[in-house]
Amino acid sequence: MVTLxxxxxxxLKKWAAERAALRVEGxxxxxxxxxxxxxxxxxRTxxxxxxxVAIALEENLLC
Incomplete structure (x- = not known):
């Protein structure tokens, strides 16, 4: 296992780094x-x- x-x-660069790591033998x-x-x-903090998220959940519950 490798941790990046x-x-x-x-x-796109995050994904590319992961794909490159998966190409390494082993x-x-x-x-x-x-x-x-x-x-x-x-x-965003x-x-x-x-x-x-709290507002979105509250609005979803009211629907």
């Missing part, structure tokens, strides 16, 4: 902890994300 860490500038599994930083996109 670090950051890249986009999900590697059977990959744990991908690479963070994808999206340039030009606002950064955990608190803001949690609030957004």
């Amino acid at each position: 860490t670090g950051t890249v500038d986009g999900f 590697v059977r599994a990959v744990v991908n902890h690479i963070g994808a930083i999206l340039r030009g996109v606002g950064v 955990d608190t803001k994300t949690a609030r957004t």
Whole structure:
């Protein structure tokens, strides 16, 4: 098993790193902890994300 860490500038590069690791002889599994930083996109804090999820769940329950 291989664990990948670090950051890249986009999900395509994150995926490409995982695929490259899987091509290495003897590697059977990959744990991908690479963070994808999206340039030009606002950064969301955990608190803001949690609030957004809570609102979406609440709205879904009211439907």
